[in-house]
Amino acid sequence: MYFLEFLDGGVLNLSWWQLILATLLLTHVTIAAVTIYLHRSQAHRALDVHPIVSHFFRAWLWLTTGMQTKEWVAIHRKHHAKCETPEDPHSPQTRGIRKVLWQGAELYMDEANNAETLARYGQGTPNDWLERNVYSRFTWQGCGVMLGADLILFGAAGIAVWAVQMIWIPFFAAGVINGIGHYWGYRNYDSPDAATNISPWGILIGGEELHNNHHTYPTSAKLSSKWFEFDLGWAYIRILSVLGLAKVLRVAPVPKVAEPRPGIDVQTLQAVIANRYDLLSRYARGLRATLNEELRRLGLPSAEKQRFAALRRWLRKSDVAAIPPAQQQTLRELLGRSRPLQTLVEMRAELAAIWERGNASREQMLANLQDWIARAEASGIRALQDAALRIRSYAPAVS
DSSP states (O other), X not given: OHHHHHHHHTXXXXXXXXXXXXXXXXXXXXXXXXXXXXXXXXXTOXXXXXXXXXXXXXXHHHHHTOOOHHHHHHHHHHHHHTTTSTTSTTOHHHHOHHHHHHHHHHHHHHHHTOHHHHHHHOTTSOOSHHIIIIITTSTTHHHHHHHHHHHHHHGGGHHHHHHHXXXXXXXXXXXXXXXXXXXXXXXXXXXXXXXXXSOXXXXXXXXXXXXXXXXXXXXXXXXXXSTTOEEHXXXXXXXXXXXXXXXXXXXXXXXXXXXXXXXXXXXXXXXXXXXXXXXXXXXXXXXXXXXXXXXXXXXXXXXXXXXXXXXXXXXXXXXXXXXXXXXXXXXXXXXXHOHHHHHHHHHHHHHHHHHHOTTOOHHHHHHHHHHHHHHHHHXXXXXXXXXXXXXXXXXXXXX
Protein backbone atom coordinates (compact mmCIF):
# COMPACT_ATOMS: atom_id res chain seq x y z
CA MET A 1 0.00 0.00 0.00
CA TYR A 2 2.75 2.45 0.96
CA PHE A 3 4.58 1.61 -2.25
CA LEU A 4 1.47 2.39 -4.33
CA GLU A 5 1.01 5.69 -2.53
CA PHE A 6 4.67 6.46 -3.13
CA LEU A 7 4.30 5.78 -6.85
CA ASP A 8 1.26 8.03 -6.91
CA GLY A 9 2.97 11.16 -5.57
CA GLY A 10 6.58 10.47 -4.72
CA VAL A 11 8.43 12.09 -1.86
CA LEU A 12 7.11 15.56 -2.66
CA ASN A 13 3.50 14.56 -3.44
CA LEU A 14 2.85 17.71 -5.52
CA SER A 15 -0.45 18.83 -7.00
CA TRP A 16 -0.81 19.03 -10.78
CA TRP A 17 0.00 22.74 -10.97
CA GLN A 18 2.98 22.30 -8.66
CA LEU A 19 4.24 19.53 -10.95
CA ILE A 20 4.02 21.88 -13.94
CA LEU A 21 5.87 24.59 -12.01
CA ALA A 22 8.56 22.14 -10.89
CA THR A 23 9.01 20.91 -14.47
CA LEU A 24 9.41 24.44 -15.80
CA LEU A 25 11.91 25.22 -13.05
CA LEU A 26 13.99 22.12 -13.79
CA THR A 27 14.04 22.79 -17.53
CA HIS A 28 14.89 26.42 -16.91
CA VAL A 29 17.99 25.42 -14.94
CA THR A 30 19.06 23.43 -18.00
CA ILE A 31 18.49 26.45 -20.24
CA ALA A 32 20.61 28.57 -17.87
CA ALA A 33 23.37 25.96 -17.97
CA VAL A 34 23.39 25.96 -21.78
CA THR A 35 23.34 29.73 -22.31
CA ILE A 36 25.66 30.74 -19.46
CA TYR A 37 28.12 27.86 -19.30
CA LEU A 38 28.18 26.11 -22.70
CA HIS A 39 27.43 29.09 -24.93
CA ARG A 40 28.72 32.32 -23.44
CA SER A 41 31.51 30.97 -21.24
CA GLN A 42 32.88 27.90 -23.02
CA ALA A 43 32.13 28.49 -26.71
CA HIS A 44 32.81 32.23 -26.88
CA ARG A 45 34.89 32.99 -23.76
CA ALA A 46 32.69 36.00 -23.01
CA LEU A 47 32.90 35.31 -19.28
CA ASP A 48 34.68 33.14 -16.76
CA VAL A 49 32.62 31.29 -14.18
CA HIS A 50 33.78 30.09 -10.78
CA PRO A 51 34.71 26.38 -10.58
CA ILE A 52 31.73 25.81 -8.28
CA VAL A 53 29.36 27.13 -10.95
CA SER A 54 31.19 25.33 -13.73
CA HIS A 55 31.05 21.96 -11.98
CA PHE A 56 27.38 22.40 -11.10
CA PHE A 57 26.44 23.18 -14.71
CA ARG A 58 28.53 20.30 -16.07
CA ALA A 59 26.90 17.85 -13.67
CA TRP A 60 23.42 19.20 -14.38
CA LEU A 61 23.88 18.98 -18.14
CA TRP A 62 25.11 15.41 -17.76
CA LEU A 63 21.96 14.57 -15.82
CA THR A 64 19.50 16.36 -18.10
CA THR A 65 20.99 16.16 -21.60
CA GLY A 66 23.95 13.77 -21.69
CA MET A 67 25.80 16.38 -23.77
CA GLN A 68 29.56 16.72 -23.56
CA THR A 69 31.05 20.20 -23.31
CA LYS A 70 33.63 19.58 -26.06
CA GLU A 71 31.03 18.32 -28.52
CA TRP A 72 28.61 21.19 -27.95
CA VAL A 73 31.31 23.85 -28.09
CA ALA A 74 32.95 22.41 -31.22
CA ILE A 75 29.67 22.17 -33.13
CA HIS A 76 28.66 25.69 -32.15
CA ARG A 77 32.02 27.19 -33.09
CA LYS A 78 31.85 25.45 -36.46
CA HIS A 79 28.36 26.88 -36.93
CA HIS A 80 29.78 30.39 -36.56
CA ALA A 81 32.81 29.67 -38.75
CA LYS A 82 30.76 28.11 -41.58
CA CYS A 83 27.46 29.89 -41.04
CA GLU A 84 24.80 29.42 -43.75
CA THR A 85 27.14 27.33 -45.91
CA PRO A 86 26.81 23.60 -46.70
CA GLU A 87 29.39 22.98 -43.95
CA ASP A 88 27.21 24.63 -41.31
CA PRO A 89 26.02 21.75 -39.08
CA HIS A 90 22.48 23.10 -38.76
CA SER A 91 21.57 25.98 -41.07
CA PRO A 92 17.93 26.12 -42.23
CA GLN A 93 19.17 28.17 -45.19
CA THR A 94 20.94 25.09 -46.60
CA ARG A 95 19.10 22.19 -44.93
CA GLY A 96 15.55 23.54 -44.78
CA ILE A 97 13.59 24.88 -41.81
CA ARG A 98 11.62 21.66 -41.24
CA LYS A 99 14.78 19.58 -41.07
CA VAL A 100 16.47 21.82 -38.49
CA LEU A 101 13.34 22.52 -36.43
CA TRP A 102 12.20 18.91 -36.07
CA GLN A 103 15.45 17.00 -36.53
CA GLY A 104 17.93 19.41 -35.00
CA ALA A 105 19.04 16.86 -32.40
CA GLU A 106 19.84 14.36 -35.16
CA LEU A 107 21.95 16.96 -36.96
CA TYR A 108 23.77 17.61 -33.70
CA MET A 109 24.49 13.91 -33.20
CA ASP A 110 25.73 13.52 -36.78
CA GLU A 111 28.22 16.36 -36.31
CA ALA A 112 29.24 15.08 -32.86
CA ASN A 113 30.55 11.97 -34.62
CA ASN A 114 32.82 14.10 -36.83
CA ALA A 115 36.28 13.72 -35.24
CA GLU A 116 37.69 16.55 -37.37
CA THR A 117 35.10 19.00 -36.02
CA LEU A 118 35.90 18.07 -32.41
CA ALA A 119 39.65 18.32 -32.94
CA ARG A 120 39.54 21.64 -34.77
CA TYR A 121 36.86 23.51 -32.88
CA GLY A 122 36.76 21.86 -29.45
CA GLN A 123 40.00 23.28 -28.05
CA GLY A 124 40.13 24.68 -24.52
CA THR A 125 37.21 22.70 -23.09
CA PRO A 126 37.42 20.72 -19.81
CA ASN A 127 39.55 17.58 -19.92
CA ASP A 128 39.82 16.68 -16.23
CA TRP A 129 39.19 13.35 -14.50
CA LEU A 130 35.44 13.88 -14.29
CA GLU A 131 35.18 14.70 -17.97
CA ARG A 132 37.25 11.71 -19.07
CA ASN A 133 35.89 9.12 -16.64
CA VAL A 134 32.27 10.17 -16.02
CA TYR A 135 30.70 12.73 -18.37
CA SER A 136 32.31 11.51 -21.60
CA ARG A 137 32.40 7.82 -20.68
CA PHE A 138 28.87 7.37 -19.34
CA THR A 139 26.88 9.78 -21.50
CA TRP A 140 23.38 8.27 -21.22
CA GLN A 141 23.72 7.05 -17.64
CA GLY A 142 23.35 10.61 -16.32
CA CYS A 143 19.87 10.81 -17.86
CA GLY A 144 19.12 7.46 -16.21
CA VAL A 145 20.10 8.88 -12.83
CA MET A 146 17.82 11.85 -13.53
CA LEU A 147 14.93 9.47 -14.30
CA GLY A 148 15.45 7.71 -10.98
CA ALA A 149 15.54 11.05 -9.13
CA ASP A 150 12.32 12.20 -10.83
CA LEU A 151 10.55 8.96 -9.89
CA ILE A 152 11.61 9.34 -6.25
CA LEU A 153 10.60 13.01 -6.10
CA PHE A 154 7.39 12.96 -8.15
CA GLY A 155 6.25 9.34 -8.26
CA ALA A 156 4.79 8.00 -11.50
CA ALA A 157 4.40 11.59 -12.77
CA GLY A 158 8.19 11.74 -12.71
CA ILE A 159 8.20 9.87 -16.01
CA ALA A 160 6.39 12.78 -17.66
CA VAL A 161 8.65 15.30 -15.92
CA TRP A 162 11.71 13.42 -17.14
CA ALA A 163 10.35 13.19 -20.69
CA VAL A 164 9.88 16.96 -20.83
CA GLN A 165 13.41 17.46 -19.51
CA MET A 166 14.80 15.18 -22.20
CA ILE A 167 13.07 16.93 -25.14
CA TRP A 168 13.47 20.51 -23.88
CA ILE A 169 17.01 21.18 -25.16
CA PRO A 170 16.75 19.11 -28.38
CA PHE A 171 13.66 21.08 -29.36
CA PHE A 172 14.36 24.59 -28.10
CA ALA A 173 18.15 24.74 -28.54
CA ALA A 174 18.73 22.43 -31.50
CA GLY A 175 15.41 23.18 -33.20
CA VAL A 176 14.09 26.63 -32.33
CA ILE A 177 17.32 28.60 -31.91
CA ASN A 178 19.21 26.94 -34.76
CA GLY A 179 16.12 26.78 -36.96
CA ILE A 180 13.77 29.70 -36.38
CA GLY A 181 16.72 31.84 -35.21
CA HIS A 182 18.09 31.69 -38.76
CA TYR A 183 14.79 31.83 -40.61
CA TRP A 184 12.21 34.14 -39.06
CA GLY A 185 12.24 37.20 -36.80
CA TYR A 186 13.55 40.76 -36.75
CA ARG A 187 17.12 41.98 -37.25
CA ASN A 188 18.81 44.85 -35.48
CA TYR A 189 22.01 44.42 -37.47
CA ASP A 190 22.99 43.40 -40.97
CA SER A 191 25.20 40.53 -39.81
CA PRO A 192 26.70 38.54 -42.71
CA ASP A 193 24.37 35.59 -42.03
CA ALA A 194 20.63 35.05 -41.72
CA ALA A 195 20.46 35.18 -37.89
CA THR A 196 17.33 36.81 -36.49
CA ASN A 197 16.00 37.85 -33.12
CA ILE A 198 13.05 35.54 -32.45
CA SER A 199 11.69 37.73 -29.66
CA PRO A 200 12.89 40.90 -27.90
CA TRP A 201 12.23 39.25 -24.54
CA GLY A 202 14.78 36.54 -23.94
CA ILE A 203 12.99 34.67 -21.14
CA LEU A 204 11.89 31.24 -22.36
CA ILE A 205 15.33 30.33 -23.79
CA GLY A 206 17.36 32.46 -21.39
CA GLY A 207 18.20 35.25 -23.86
CA GLU A 208 19.08 33.01 -26.80
CA GLU A 209 16.02 34.45 -28.52
CA LEU A 210 18.23 37.47 -29.38
CA HIS A 211 20.15 35.51 -32.00
CA ASN A 212 20.85 38.31 -34.50
CA ASN A 213 22.44 40.35 -31.72
CA HIS A 214 24.57 37.35 -30.80
CA HIS A 215 25.82 36.69 -34.33
CA THR A 216 26.69 40.36 -34.68
CA TYR A 217 28.70 40.39 -31.44
CA PRO A 218 29.41 36.70 -30.75
CA THR A 219 31.90 37.29 -27.93
CA SER A 220 29.53 39.47 -25.91
CA ALA A 221 28.28 38.09 -22.59
CA LYS A 222 25.18 40.27 -22.98
CA LEU A 223 22.80 39.41 -25.82
CA SER A 224 20.35 42.32 -25.59
CA SER A 225 21.27 45.59 -27.31
CA LYS A 226 18.14 47.73 -27.69
CA TRP A 227 16.34 49.41 -24.80
CA PHE A 228 13.23 47.25 -25.27
CA GLU A 229 15.12 43.93 -25.26
CA PHE A 230 15.57 41.77 -22.18
CA ASP A 231 18.17 39.03 -21.74
CA LEU A 232 17.40 36.85 -18.72
CA GLY A 233 20.72 35.04 -19.04
CA TRP A 234 22.51 38.38 -18.63
CA ALA A 235 20.51 39.04 -15.46
CA TYR A 236 21.75 35.74 -14.04
CA ILE A 237 25.33 36.58 -15.05
CA ARG A 238 25.11 39.91 -13.24
CA ILE A 239 23.89 38.14 -10.10
CA LEU A 240 26.76 35.65 -10.34
CA SER A 241 29.18 38.55 -10.82
CA VAL A 242 27.94 40.32 -7.70
CA LEU A 243 28.40 37.08 -5.76
CA GLY A 244 31.94 36.71 -7.06
CA LEU A 245 31.01 33.60 -9.05
CA ALA A 246 31.51 35.02 -12.55
CA LYS A 247 33.70 37.56 -14.30
CA VAL A 248 32.47 39.24 -17.47
CA LEU A 249 35.27 39.47 -20.04
CA ARG A 250 33.56 41.11 -23.00
CA VAL A 251 30.30 42.82 -23.94
CA ALA A 252 29.17 44.39 -27.20
CA PRO A 253 30.31 48.00 -27.64
CA VAL A 254 27.70 50.61 -26.77
CA PRO A 255 27.95 53.50 -29.25
CA LYS A 256 29.02 56.70 -27.55
CA VAL A 257 28.71 60.02 -29.30
CA ALA A 258 30.10 63.44 -28.48
CA GLU A 259 30.43 66.77 -30.23
CA PRO A 260 31.29 66.21 -33.92
CA ARG A 261 35.04 66.21 -34.50
CA PRO A 262 36.17 68.76 -37.11
CA GLY A 263 39.00 66.54 -38.29
CA ILE A 264 39.06 62.84 -39.11
CA ASP A 265 41.98 61.00 -37.55
CA VAL A 266 42.99 57.46 -36.61
CA GLN A 267 40.86 57.59 -33.45
CA THR A 268 37.81 58.39 -35.58
CA LEU A 269 38.63 55.46 -37.86
CA GLN A 270 38.92 53.11 -34.89
CA ALA A 271 35.61 54.37 -33.48
CA VAL A 272 33.89 53.81 -36.83
CA ILE A 273 35.20 50.24 -37.08
CA ALA A 274 34.14 49.49 -33.50
CA ASN A 275 30.64 50.87 -34.15
CA ARG A 276 30.25 49.74 -37.76
CA TYR A 277 27.08 47.74 -37.11
CA ASP A 278 25.43 50.69 -35.41
CA LEU A 279 26.47 52.90 -38.32
CA LEU A 280 25.11 50.51 -40.96
CA SER A 281 21.88 50.05 -39.03
CA ARG A 282 21.30 53.81 -38.98
CA TYR A 283 22.34 54.05 -42.62
CA ALA A 284 19.65 51.48 -43.51
CA ARG A 285 17.01 53.59 -41.75
CA GLY A 286 18.15 56.59 -43.76
CA LEU A 287 17.89 54.56 -46.94
CA ARG A 288 14.33 53.54 -46.17
CA ALA A 289 13.37 57.14 -45.37
CA THR A 290 14.87 58.27 -48.69
CA LEU A 291 12.98 55.49 -50.47
CA ASN A 292 9.70 56.80 -49.05
CA GLU A 293 10.56 60.35 -50.14
CA GLU A 294 11.54 59.22 -53.64
CA LEU A 295 8.36 57.17 -54.09
CA ARG A 296 6.31 60.27 -53.26
CA ARG A 297 8.41 62.45 -55.56
CA LEU A 298 8.25 60.10 -58.54
CA GLY A 299 4.43 59.98 -58.50
CA LEU A 300 4.28 56.39 -59.70
CA PRO A 301 1.11 54.36 -60.39
CA SER A 302 -0.14 52.48 -57.34
CA ALA A 303 0.94 49.00 -58.49
CA GLU A 304 4.43 50.13 -59.42
CA LYS A 305 4.77 52.10 -56.21
CA GLN A 306 3.91 48.99 -54.18
CA ARG A 307 6.43 46.93 -56.13
CA PHE A 308 9.22 49.37 -55.31
CA ALA A 309 8.01 49.83 -51.72
CA ALA A 310 8.51 46.08 -51.18
CA LEU A 311 12.26 46.76 -51.38
CA ARG A 312 12.23 48.27 -47.87
CA ARG A 313 13.16 44.98 -46.18
CA TRP A 314 16.01 44.36 -48.63
CA LEU A 315 17.54 47.82 -48.37
CA ARG A 316 18.90 46.86 -44.96
CA LYS A 317 21.39 44.51 -46.61
CA SER A 318 24.83 45.98 -47.29
CA ASP A 319 25.63 43.27 -49.83
CA VAL A 320 23.35 43.79 -52.82
CA ALA A 321 24.45 40.41 -54.18
CA ALA A 322 22.71 38.77 -51.19
CA ILE A 323 19.33 40.13 -52.35
CA PRO A 324 17.21 37.58 -54.29
CA PRO A 325 17.49 37.97 -58.10
CA ALA A 326 13.89 39.17 -58.56
CA GLN A 327 14.38 41.93 -56.00
CA GLN A 328 17.75 42.81 -57.51
CA GLN A 329 16.07 43.50 -60.84
CA THR A 330 13.44 45.67 -59.16
CA LEU A 331 16.19 47.52 -57.29
CA ARG A 332 18.07 48.21 -60.52
CA GLU A 333 14.91 49.66 -62.05
CA LEU A 334 14.37 51.91 -59.06
CA LEU A 335 17.98 53.11 -58.92
CA GLY A 336 17.75 53.97 -62.60
CA ARG A 337 14.96 56.42 -61.73
CA SER A 338 16.37 57.82 -58.48
CA ARG A 339 19.82 59.35 -58.35
CA PRO A 340 19.72 59.88 -54.55
CA LEU A 341 18.97 56.18 -53.92
CA GLN A 342 21.62 55.09 -56.39
CA THR A 343 24.19 57.27 -54.65
CA LEU A 344 23.17 55.94 -51.23
CA VAL A 345 23.48 52.30 -52.30
CA GLU A 346 26.83 52.87 -54.02
CA MET A 347 28.30 54.82 -51.14
CA ARG A 348 27.14 52.25 -48.58
CA ALA A 349 29.18 49.63 -50.43
CA GLU A 350 32.16 52.00 -50.42
CA LEU A 351 31.74 52.65 -46.70
CA ALA A 352 31.67 48.95 -45.82
CA ALA A 353 34.70 48.32 -48.03
CA ILE A 354 36.78 50.71 -45.91
CA TRP A 355 36.99 48.24 -43.02
CA GLU A 356 36.54 45.07 -45.08
CA ARG A 357 39.75 45.47 -47.09
CA GLY A 358 42.12 43.44 -44.95
CA ASN A 359 45.20 44.35 -46.97
CA ALA A 360 44.72 48.13 -46.72
CA SER A 361 47.06 50.08 -44.47
CA ARG A 362 45.72 52.23 -41.66
CA GLU A 363 46.75 55.35 -43.59
CA GLN A 364 44.89 54.20 -46.70
CA MET A 365 41.77 53.35 -44.69
CA LEU A 366 41.88 56.80 -43.09
CA ALA A 367 42.27 58.50 -46.47
CA ASN A 368 39.32 56.52 -47.84
CA LEU A 369 37.17 57.53 -44.86
CA GLN A 370 38.10 61.20 -45.21
CA ASP A 371 37.21 61.12 -48.90
CA TRP A 372 33.92 59.34 -48.18
CA ILE A 373 32.89 61.91 -45.57
CA ALA A 374 33.76 64.82 -47.85
CA ARG A 375 31.62 63.43 -50.68
CA ALA A 376 28.77 62.56 -48.30
CA GLU A 377 28.66 66.07 -46.86
CA ALA A 378 28.71 67.62 -50.34
CA SER A 379 26.06 65.26 -51.76
CA GLY A 380 23.02 67.22 -50.68
CA ILE A 381 21.42 63.92 -49.60
CA ARG A 382 20.25 64.12 -46.00
CA ALA A 383 20.79 60.43 -45.20
CA LEU A 384 24.42 60.68 -46.34
CA GLN A 385 24.97 63.91 -44.43
CA ASP A 386 23.50 62.32 -41.29
CA ALA A 387 25.85 59.35 -41.69
CA ALA A 388 28.86 61.66 -42.05
CA LEU A 389 27.78 63.56 -38.92
CA ARG A 390 27.39 60.29 -37.02
CA ILE A 391 30.91 59.26 -38.02
CA ARG A 392 32.32 62.56 -36.82
CA SER A 393 30.42 62.16 -33.52
CA TYR A 394 31.58 58.69 -32.46
CA ALA A 395 33.58 59.03 -29.28
CA PRO A 396 36.90 57.14 -29.30
CA ALA A 397 37.04 54.11 -27.03
CA VAL A 398 38.66 54.73 -23.67
CA SER A 399 41.69 52.49 -23.15
